[in-house]
Amino acid sequence: MAAVRLHHLSCGFASGTLAVDDVSFELAAGEFFCLLGPSGSGKSTMLRLIGGYLEPQTGSVWINDRDVTKVPPERRNTGMVFQNYALFPHLSALDNVAFGLRVKGVSKVEREAKAHEMLDWVGLTHNERHRRPVQLSGGQQQRVALARALAFGPSLLMLDEPFANLDRSLRERLREEMREVQRRAGITTILVTHDRDEALALGDRIAVMDQGRLLQLGTPEEVYRQPTNTTVAIFLGHRNVLTAEASGKCGMEGTVLLWPERLRIHKAGQHAGIVRRMVFTGSHRVLAVSLDNGVELDVHTTHDAEHQVGDRVKVEIPAEAVTRIPDA
Amino acid sequence: MKTARQRAWLWSAPSVVLLLGLLVWPMIYLVRLSLCEGGSQSGFGIGGSFYKPGTWTLKVYATLLSERYFWEVLGFTVWLGFVVAALCVVLGYPTAHFLWQLPKRWKPAALVFVIIPKLSSLLVTIYGLKIILGDFGPVNAALQALGVIKEPLALQHSATGVVIGKTLLVLPYTILLIWAGLERLDRGLISASRGLGATTWQSFVWVTLPLSLPALAAATLVSLIWALGAFISPYLLGSPDQITLAVDVQRQMFENLHWPRGAGEGVAMLLTLTLIAGGFALIRPREYASPR
Numbered sequence: 141m142a143a144v145r146l147h148h149l150s151c152g153f154a155s156g157t158l159a160v161d162d163v164s165f166e167l168a169a170g171e172f173f174c175l176l177g178p179s180g181s182g183k184s185t186m187l188r189l190i191g192g193y194l195e196p197q198t199g200s201v202w203i204n205d206r207d208v209t210k211v212p213p214e215r216r217n218t219g220m221v222f223q224n225y226a227l228f229p230h231l232s233a234l235d236n237v238a239f240g241l242r243v244k245g246v247s248k249v250e251r252e253a254k255a256h257e258m259l260d261w262v263g264l265t266h267n268e269r270h271r272r273p274v275q276l277s278g279g280q281q282q283r284v285a286l287a288r289a290l291a292f293g294p295s296l297l298m299l300d301e302p303f304a305n306l307d308r309s310l311r312e313r314l315r316e317e318m319r320e321v322q323r324r325a326g327i328t329t330i331l332v333t334h335d336r337d338e339a340l341a342l343g344d345r346i347a348v349m350d351q352g353r354l355l356q357l358g359t360p361e362e363v364y365r366q367p368t369n370t371t372v373a374i375f376l377g378h379r380n381v382l383t384a385e386a387s388g389k390c391g392m393e394g395t396v397l398l399w400p401e402r403l404r405i406h407k408a409g410q411h412a413g414i415v416r417r418m419v420f421t422g423s424h425r426v427l428a429v430s431l432d433n434g435v436e437l438d439v440h441t442t443h444d445a446e447h448q449v450g451d452r453v454k455v456e457i458p459a460e461a462v463t464r465i466p467d468a
Numbered sequence: 469m470k471t472a473r474q475r476a477w478l479w480s481a482p483s484v485v486l487l488l489g490l491l492v493w494p495m496i497y498l499v500r501l502s503l504c505e506g507g508s509q510s511g512f513g514i515g516g517s518f519y520k521p522g523t524w525t526l527k528v529y530a531t532l533l534s535e536r537y538f539w540e541v542l543g544f545t546v547w548l549g550f551v552v553a554a555l556c557v558v559l560g561y562p563t564a565h566f567l568w569q570l571p572k573r574w575k576p577a578a579l580v581f582v583i584i585p586k587l588s589s590l591l592v593t594i595y596g597l598k599i600i601l602g603d604f605g606p607v608n609a610a611l612q613a614l615g616v617i618k619e620p621l622a623l624q625h626s627a628t629g630v631v632i633g634k635t636l637l638v639l640p641y642t643i644l645l646i647w648a649g650l651e652r653l654d655r656g657l658i659s660a661s662r663g664l665g666a667t668t669w670q671s672f673v674w675v676t677l678p679l680s681l682p683a684l685a686a687a688t689l690v691s692l693i694w695a696l697g698a699f700i701s702p703y704l705l706g707s708p709d710q711i712t713l714a715v716d717v718q719r720q721m722f723e724n725l726h727w728p729r730g731a732g733e734g735v736a737m738l739l740t741l742t743l744i745a746g747g748f749a750l751i752r753p754r755e756y757a758s759p760r
Binding site (some may be wrong): 193214217218219226230240242243272276281 | 654656657659660661662663664665666667670674675678679754756757758759
């Protein structure tokens with residue numbers, strides 16, 4: 141049984157360009173799925189299509205083997221954490237969390253008990269529960285939004301860039317806490333993000349999108365180690381992506397990805413060049429080398445300051461440093 | 469060197485002078501005038517003075533308080549104010565909500581439609597309304613043709629006419645104020661509410677409505693103040709037996725030529741407005757800001 145199934149989904153703007161272009165995939169129950177892509181890639185539109193806030197032009201959306209394409213959001217039973225959290229400013233944190241149960245007609249005692257349970261879960265103190273959103277910090281608001289999205293027992297949790305408005309250290313902590321909450325709840329989750337570290341760290345599987353199309357789908361390791369597409373490789377942060385032309389100059393064929401930690405620098409190697417920049421990162425040095433044939437490469441070395449900026453060096457490209465990108 | 473605050477004062481000086489000269493001073497003058505003795509006793513005080521300068525008396529207020537006529541006029545004025553304000557809110561809120569929901573590209577056109585009645589001359593609007601509401605106007609003609617009524621309804625020269633006319637004149641303000649309030653509301657909150665299982669109606673009752681209460685209260689107050697000052701509608705559409713304070717002030721000033729009494733009624737109107745606005749300030753709903 142697929143928790144979510146998207147079948148040839150397309151959705152366009154009034155201008156005629158497609159925000160989502162023929163996307164299909166399936167999610168297994170309990171899976172944590174990351175939609176990764178640059179802004180404008182259509183990933184937020186995907187969430188709005190799945191949540192029912194937007195109707196697709198073609199294709200269908202299935203949740204728990206039920207076709208919900210024409211079903212309004214209030215009958216899809218999906219919990220959503222919006223990028224700006226969209227907390228109700230006139231309600232306390234507690235009432236925000238209880239809202240989903242209140243509209244279902246659950247009694248006050250019952251829904252508040254459940255809301256307290258959820259807020260216990262996300263770790264909001266009792267004091268903070270009676271404050272209104274404006275009196276809470278960004279991180280506290282994020283927790284309330286997560287609790288609210290889970291409290292009414294949805295069959296799917298959707299998160300739209302939930303950490304984008306938080307500072308880095310808080311982001312990393314909340315990220316882990318949220319993954320833990322999700323794992324305990326065992327709920328199928330879709331996270332939309334433009335942050336590749338976030339997607340790689342959280343996802344059971346990730347899907348990379350660009351210009352409305354699904355470029356690659358797989359486990360974080362698969363997508364990182366074997367990108368099938370130049371755009372995916374570049375978006376995942378790979379620096380040494382050589383076009384067919386550039387790789388030809390280095391004696392290889394087709395588009396390739398070179399792993400900087402597997403390239404070697406010698407006094408005598410295959411490809412002569414000059415060190416342009418050097419950055420010390422702690423665990424290693426990153427050398428930006430311009431080869432004489434015009435190709436720019438990043439090379440990682442763990443050696444001591446053996447080379448200086450401006451040094452002439454030779455780069456060896458062993459076979460294990462090369463991954464071919466099929467550009468499918 | 470001048471501080472920013474001092475500079476701000478400087479810039480506002482012309483409007484402060486204007487306010488003092490054209491609003492505050494006339495009001496003081498109005499109060500002073502109401503404390504004078506009337507000059508002319510006859511209805512045609514040609515040649516006589518309209519008040520006796522330099523005299524001090526509370527005669528005007530004593531007359532007003534003891535006089536049935538004044539209380540009837542004041543009562544009708546307040547009744548009209550509340551009826552018109554209520555109608556404006558009841559008609560204006562759904563309209564504003566509809567306009568808020570319109571696609572962005574249609575909103576400028578919709579805005580023009582709302583303010584068109586305010587761009588044309590007040591008299592043209594009211595005389596147009598007199599034709600429509602007249603005994604042989606389209607409304608009565610249509611109702612008679614349909615057999616709903618036999619005799620034409622008294623749609624003008626009656627309280628009905630005044631209410632229709634004044635509502636028409638005030639409604640654009642009500643709509644604009646509520647609309648502006650709704651536009652400040654984050655639409656994402658409605659999406660969030662729907663996503664949590666609330667129907668369109670539940671979302672309206674539990675999210676949109678409470679968050680638009682401040683705008684609703686402001687719109688009600690403005691409509692009320694506007695309607696309490698009704699002059700043209702009762703003057704042209706109303707019956708001579710049911711007039712508002714504004715109409716009576718004009719009568720006292722220019723027909724009865726009793727300026728102190730006209731001024732006294734003006735003061736009474738100001739006090740009524742202040743009382744009502746003060747009452748509203750007490751029940752003003754809370755404004756809830758969204759984070760950030």
